Amino acid sequence: MKIKQKIVLSYLVISLLWVIAGGIGIITTEQVNRNFEQIANQTIPVKNELDILENSINDIVRCTLEYVLLKENSILEPANLSDNVIDNRTDQLAQINRGMIKESREIDKSKHVYLKSIRNYQSLVKSYFPDENNYVEAIQNTSHEVIEKSRQFILASQQQKSRSLIYEQQQEFDRIRKKFDAAIQLATNHEHDELTTRQAKMHSTLQYAVESILGVSLANIILAIILGTLVSFSISKPLQKLQVAAQAIGQGHLGIRANLSTKDELGALARAFDKMAADLQQYIHDLQQEQESRSLLAMALENVGDAIEITDAVGHYIYVNPAFERITGYSQSDVLGQTPAALLRNEQQSTGFYQDMAATVARKNIWHGFYVSKHKDGTLYDQELTLSPIVNEQDQVTHVVAVKRDITDRKRSEVALQKSEERLRLVLQGSNDGFWDWDVATNEVFYSSRWKAMRGFSNDEISSKLQECVDRIHPEDVNLFQQALQAHMERRTDTFSVEYRSRCQDGSYIWILDRGQACWDSAGNCMRMVGSETDITRLKTIEATLREAERRWLNLLDNVQLVVVGIDLVGRVEYVNAFFLELSGYRREEVIGKNWFENFLPQQQQRQTQQYFLDIQAQNLDTYSQNQILTKSGEEKMIAWNNTFLKTPQGEIIGMMSIGADITERQAIERMKDEFISVVSHELRTPLASIQGALSLLMSGLLDLQPDKVNRIIEIASESVDHLVIIISDILELEKLNSDQMRLSKQLCNAAQLMPKVENLIQVNASRVGITVAVTPREIFFAADPDRILQVLTNLLSNAIKFSEPGSTVWLTVELQNAGEDVVFEVKDRGRGIPVDNLDRIFQRFQQVEASDSRQKGGTGLGLAICRSIVEQHGGRIWVESILGKGSSFFFSLPTQIAEDRDQKT
């Protein structure tokens, strides 16, 4: 459908709707007007009649009241009348009678009107309001009643003399009249209601008409809007598409189309537009391609590394590119209008050369060659030149295009390459390396003469096959070689490098360090490998020697009973030997890499030892030192170190290697030795001091006159000599026992025989100090040196007696223990006892419970040490149990060995 048709159709539809709406309005208005007129026509007569009716009744009432009033005025009270009054009264009465007659006539006249009116009214109401008779009857009844009452009222006034009675009649009359008024009011109301109802109906009808008109109008408007929208949409949408397409094309999106399929004028316009756009797109595309092509050509000319110049038919420059300027030194403005011959000609070049060049071009042939040109600054440079004539349709040379390349660098590179090759050849000769070049595709290998000579072959004894190399590799090294080769060919390694043994002509092997580099094509295939070989046999021999030496050295370090620790400059442990691990209790991985000073030295020595390390490092001193180390269990070990710095061949210190001996035990022994010497020295020197002091005093003669003092001094000296003798004897005996010089003469002993013997030996001493010795012998056999056991028992009993109060008892008993395997002797006293912390110490040499015991009780402090030595030599044990203040019990056990010894005895 055409656009015009669409618009016309829309107007027609809208107009039709407006006509319908107008018709409805007119019809409805007409109907309402008619109803209004009808109501008006019906209502006015009824109302008129009702007014007449009311007026007539009102007239009757008024006339009645006037009549009654006149009648009332005519009544004269006799008691109050004078003569004058009676005279006047007659006139008045005449006047009143006339009035009364007039009123009476008025009443009749009104009654007549009334009767006529009531009839009209009834007929009107009946015709217009057939359903509403009640109030008509009420009007009729009340009006009749009014008239009747008027009659009665007049009659009563005529008969009654009393004003009060007349007054009562008047009141009754007023009441009836009000009733009539109410009936009239009712009728009026009914009419009014009826009219209101009918008017409401009419209003409703009118409102319906108005609403209908409005509804139709609204529908008309909406429809008009919809239709308008649809029409405008159907027109604007294609236009919009066209506009969008046009804008897109304007912005360069040439592929955009309107794509309208409608048959109307816009569709035709869009199709034309699309075709135009397609044509435009194709045109622009072609144009762009041409521009790109030109631009590319221009860029190529501008950026090409070769100088390009174009000259016209007479040889003048018309174009030169930037490379021309760079190569020749001339700018475009310099050359335009000039000729190449004028600017670039090198006078050293022969004239024939230029003539040949010009003749070739003139023959429309391309000239190509090398020559030396002249730069703007006058320098000469090598140049490769191509001259191409451009020939027109008339076969005439119109232009010449010259392409020039500065080949100075190339020339220089060729010279450099020659030098480099010469250098490489010299290097290979100088390094004594073999050289090989493998063409992977043909599997041909070039082996240099040195390569062959290294294996003992002359030049013609080795073919160009890869197998010449591979077959000579030691069987143990073949895999290694092939893996290295494969890895490099697959580009997994940057260079090919492998060490292997290669068999020589005489069957011996040499060590080869083979290094090479592959070349790959664009597909990643290895095309070629080139490399060199170094004879490293001597290095390998040295390396093996060094490795063996290192192995031996490490073996030595690991087996030596010395601590060996290597640390770096910051104190990190780099090496520890097995002995250190054994001594410290650490595992190797717990030590390596840890800080030596912080982890393996007692805290109080860390800073001092580290500072010492820094000091000797600063002074570059190898030193001896001693410090404690801390074992894993927290034990401290004293180590005597020999520290040596590790240095690079250039003398730079890189760490320290310390070898140390564990002197913990040695130090303890030294300390014990010192203490022993000190004690022995004291024990020996003290009596000696007394002796020497006494003797020297005697010898001085200063006491010659004091015999008492002399005697006392001699006595002291004598006691000291005795004490010294005992000490020396005990020391010698103890030394003898400890050095195994004294052989035990073991035999089967019976305790029952030994114990009485010892009792006899000490009985004298005991009796002297009032001590009872209670011995309880038992027949127990054991293997021992009886003299030595007697010595032990005597010593223990002597001590017991020595430390017991007079009158007390000491006991000697014996028993078997440990299932008869041990015989145990006990010497018990009730002496002063021994403090607990002295119980072990008293068996050591020169150890007594009280230092003064040696003086007060005699003895040297060696007795118990001798006892322990004797018992231990018998394989037994000696110990003491004591309660301070209550006494002590000394025990010693000896193995019985009864069966064996009894057998021997038997």
Next chain:
Amino acid sequence: MKPKKILIIEDEDGLREIIQLTLETVAGWEVVAVTSGSEGLAQAKANRPDAILLDVMMPNMDGIETFQRLQSTAETQDIPTIFLTAKARSAEHQQFVNLGILGVITKPIKALDLVQQIRKILKWSE
């Protein structure tokens, strides 16, 4: 001239007697002799001797401890003290000197030598 007063602290009875007799007889000094360090401290405070001859190896309180207590007591710290000891090694003597002792006399020693050495150490004239 009032004789010098010397306190001997020595636990060995015989030796103590010999020394006392020597110093009294040979040098003519007034000698007080006690058997232990604690007795020596009390005597030193009470009698203020001119010098103390002190044994080193004694039970309970040895000579070193006795000397240190003498040094730490105001009344006795100025009394010149000499060790009389059986310890004869030079390292031990050096240890004593480091403690601040005035001199060390090694046992055994002859009577006249003892007096002479005491005088020398204390710089007493005869």
